[in-house]
Amino acid sequence: MVCGRPDRDTLAVHGTPTRGLRAPGPRHTGRPRRAYPWTAGARPATDWSSAVPLSVGLRARVAWVCGRLADVRKIYVIGIGAGDPDHLTLQAAKAIGRTDVFFLLDKGEAKESMIELRRRMLKAYGKPGRRIAEGRDPDRDRSPADYPGTIADWRRRRSMVTEALISEYLLDDQIGAFLVWGDPSLYDSTIAILDEILARGLCRFEYEVIPGISSVATLAAKHRIGLNRVGRPVQITTGRRLAEGWPEGVDDVVVMLDANQTFTDEDVDIYWGAYLGTPDELLISGPLPDVADEIRRVRAEAREKHGWIMDTYLLRRNPPSSATT
Numbered sequence: 370m371v372c373g374r375p376d377r378d379t380l381a382v383h384g385t386p387t388r389g390l391r392a393p394g395p396r397h398t399g400r401p402r403r404a405y406p407w408t409a410g411a412r413p414a415t416d417w418s419s420a421v422p423l424s425v426g427l428r429a430r431v432a433w434v435c436g437r438l439a440d441v442r443k444i445y446v447i448g449i450g451a452g453d454p455d456h457l458t459l460q461a462a463k464a465i466g467r468t469d470v471f472f473l474l475d476k477g478e479a480k481e482s483m484i485e486l487r488r489r490m491l492k493a494y495g496k497p498g499r500r501i502a503e504g505r506d507p508d509r510d511r512s513p514a515d516y517p518g519t520i521a522d523w524r525r526r527r528s529m530v531t532e533a534l535i536s537e538y539l540l541d542d543q544i545g546a547f548l549v550w551g552d553p554s555l556y557d558s559t560i561a562i563l564d565e566i567l568a569r570g571l572c573r574f575e576y577e578v579i580p581g582i583s584s585v586a587t588l589a590a591k592h593r594i595g596l597n598r599v600g601r602p603v604q605i606t607t608g609r610r611l612a613e614g615w616p617e618g619v620d621d622v623v624v625m626l627d628a629n630q631t632f633t634d635e636d637v638d639i640y641w642g643a644y645l646g647t648p649d650e651l652l653i654s655g656p657l658p659d660v661a662d663e664i665r666r667v668r669a670e671a672r673e674k675h676g677w678i679m680d681t682y683l684l685r686r687n688p689p690s691s692a693t694t
């Protein structure tokens with residue numbers, strides 16, 4: 370299999386080395402598939418005894434085609450929730466149980482607890498002999514002049530590391546997986562990176578996305594609110610965008626990736642949450658002018674204590690501005 374050339378300095382693998390070996394499983398060993406509670410009633414193997422006999426030539430062709438199909442490597446992009454281990458869905462747990470190689474991009478010590486959650490999930494649901502292939506997440510300028518250009522370049526460098534990991538550690542007919550924080554559809558680049566690798570055309574695989582519970586869904590649940598009001602839109606945006614002004618045409622705005630508490634003390638309600646779903650969870654809500662200072666203080670203290678913070682909030686005009694027109 371020819372794929373992008375791995376840069377060995379940025380890659381590492383943990384677990385049983387299996388290059389040249391096969392992952393254990395029914396296809397190779399004839400042993401039954403491991404019995405997970407949710408597969409207890411799995412269908413019995415197909416009985417081929419009454420099948421129409423094939424000529425030797427046709428059998429060879431069928432074997433060749435099946436061999437080619439079996440060679441297609443599969444990758445799961447698995448949403449794992451935003452901090453609560455119980456937010457892992459059954460579908461995600463089953464996919465973890467089928468995976469041979471997990472790919473991790475190390476984000477440095479500040480996010481060690483995020484990596485720890487992934488390790489716990491692998492321990493609970495991963496199959497014996499699974500491996501973890503780790504690559505170093507490339508650095509990027511955090512306050513660039515050219516934001517889109519810097520992000521595109523960072524994504525390209527991440528895709529090179531990712532391609533190297535897949536190339537080096539995912540054998541033909543094995544399953545690999547990325548465990549994505551929250552839900553893969555929301556401010557996450559894994560899907561775009563896999564598309565970029567496939568577009569380069571050097572590395573072949575198919576991939577499937579398994580949804581996860583996002584930090585936004587968790588925020589709404591913890592505050593016991595809906596995100597939209599009846600028949601009304603809601604917009605999800607970033608702190609960077611909010612700094613440019615309140616978005617047109619909406620009265621409900623969810624803000625993520627805001628390191629600067631961009632909210633101004635205008636007359637809206639705020640529903641704020643940090644470390645959602647974790648034992649360190651923080652929740653504050655109320656009219657923004659009343660609670661803005663408290664949020665800034667609590668956030669600064671928590672960041673100091675833990676060394677990192679992730680927070681999300683909903684800003685809500687009450688009543689909606691257009692409802693009064």
Ligand SMILES: C[S@@+](CC[C@H](N)C(=O)[O-])C[C@H]1O[C@@H](n2cnc3c(N)ncnc32)[C@H](O)[C@@H]1O
Binds near residue numbers: 452626642643647681
């Ligand atoms: C790169 S985005 C990833 C979002 C993720 N895919 C999701 O579905 O939640 C990171 C942002 O998500 C939000 N976030 C993620 N996990 C969070 C958590 N446990 N508590 C609060 N906000 C969180 C924060 O706004 C953070 O800046």
